[in-house]
Amino acid sequence: MKVKHTDKNKLNTLLIGRVVAAYGRHFEVETAHAVYSCVVRGKRKGVVCGDLVEMLPTTAGQGIIEIILPRSSLFYRSDHFREKLIAANVTQLIFVLAVTPTCNFELLDRCLIVAEDQGIRSLIVLNKIDLLDQHPAGQAAVQKLMFYRELGYTVLEISAETNAQSLVPLLAGQISLLAGQSGVGKSTLLNTLIPSAQQAVEEISEALDSGRHTTTHARLFHFDANSSMIDSPGFQEFGVQQLDATSLAWGFVEFRPFLQQCRFRNCRHIIEPGCELRQAAQDGLFDARRLTVYHKLVRGIKDFIPERNKSIR
Numbered sequence: 413m414k415v416k417h418t419d420k421n422k423l424n425t426l427l428i429g430r431v432v433a434a435y436g437r438h439f440e441v442e443t444a445h446a447v448y449s450c451v452v453r454g455k456r457k458g459v460v461c462g463d464l465v466e467m468l469p470t471t472a473g474q475g476i477i478e479i480i481l482p483r484s485s486l487f488y489r490s491d492h493f494r495e496k497l498i499a500a501n502v503t504q505l506i507f508v509l510a511v512t513p514t515c516n517f518e519l520l521d522r523c524l525i526v527a528e529d530q531g532i533r534s535l536i537v538l539n540k541i542d543l544l545d546q547h548p549a550g551q552a553a554v555q556k557l558m559f560y561r562e563l564g565y566t567v568l569e570i571s572a573e574t575n576a577q578s579l580v581p582l583l584a585g586q587i588s589l590l591a592g593q594s595g596v597g598k599s600t601l602l603n604t605l606i607p608s609a610q611q612a613v614e615e616i617s618e619a620l621d622s623g624r625h626t627t628t629h630a631r632l633f634h635f636d637a638n639s640s641m642i643d644s645p646g647f648q649e650f651g652v653q654q655l656d657a658t659s660l661a662w663g664f665v666e667f668r669p670f671l672q673q674c675r676f677r678n679c680r681h682i683i684e685p686g687c688e689l690r691q692a693a694q695d696g697l698f699d700a701r702r703l704t705v706y707h708k709l710v711r712g713i714k715d716f717i718p719e720r721n722k723s724i725r
């Protein structure tokens with residue numbers, strides 16, 4: 413891994429930089445003039461790709477991260493046991509699905525909810541559209557994505573290997589996070605849009621001796637002076653334990669007009685009488701499938717109180 417070092421005479425002065433790569437306990441921090449290979453001071457945890465940090469240069473090209481600056485957003489998942497931080501200060505989620513492997517729409521729903529909670533704009537990309545004829549399930553996915561278009565999300569159909577140009581105008585001024593299942597083509601898309609990324613990824617695989625073509629660590633690449641993209645490892649599960657019932661419901665954009673209408677202000681929209689959200693689903697005002705997803709998520713909350721034990725005031 414090449415580390416440029418041109419910040420002269422800066423030892424003992426804190427520099428502000430951005431974490432462009434996070435490999436376990438090692439980080440690459442990019443300042444205005446150089447990229448430093450860094451560790452974190454003490455046992456402080458939680459530095460993540462995209463973070464703005466204050467860093468103390470030590471020896472040539474190396475430094476210590478002292479302070480994480482306040483974040484505008486934090487995209488992460490969590491289950492009952494642990495949190496997995498993915499990227500900080502992201503302004504746009506690019507959720508990538510593909511004609512193959514089969515789309516997991518619940519993963520999409522979960523990521524959209526987390527993005528909504530963090531004020532991150534979401535873009536949905538259906539990749540490998542060139543394989544549509546060979547994969548009938550892909551046709552169903554195209555249909556299903558109409559629903560998300562109607563919700564107001566931008567949905568693009570692309571072939572990352574050959575034609576990803578429709579994405580270019582949407583990258584302007586954004587820090588975009590590529591997220592989705594393994595094998596959907598996130599890295600391929602990144603390499604098509606930012607050809608220099610390929611080289612960097614190969615160097616990292618060599619350095620880590622992973623020998624695999626799958627992304628194992630989040631890494632930020634510059635698209636142009638004002639826009640960048642973060643590639644992140646694929647996932648098969650996406651826990652949303654960090655969200656309470658209110659934030660979960662807010663994440664389903666079509667629920668919003670009904671959320672303040674229920675009889676009880678703290679309605680969780682499960683069995684409460686006078687629930688306007690459930691009524692709206694019954695009346696066919698939105699797709700009841702998403703209410704089912706919401707119910708599954710809210711019942712999975714760690715401190716969820718089963719309906720029969722919860723007193724409704």
Ligand SMILES: Nc1nc2c(ncn2[C@@H]2O[C@H](COP(=O)(O)OP(=O)(O)OP(=O)(O)O)[C@@H](O)[C@H]2O)c(=O)[nH]1
Binds near residue numbers: 597
């Ligand atoms: N036919 C076709 N294949 C594609 C396209 N995009 C990606 N692929 C292939 O799909 C496979 C997976 O692509 P990757 O870019 O590694 O997928 P990823 O989402 O980054 O995977 P992880 O790093 O494991 O998360 C590779 O064999 C690609 O060549 C496409 O547009 N069309």
Ligand SMILES: [Zn+2]
Binds near residue numbers: 680684
């Ligand atoms: Zn309700």
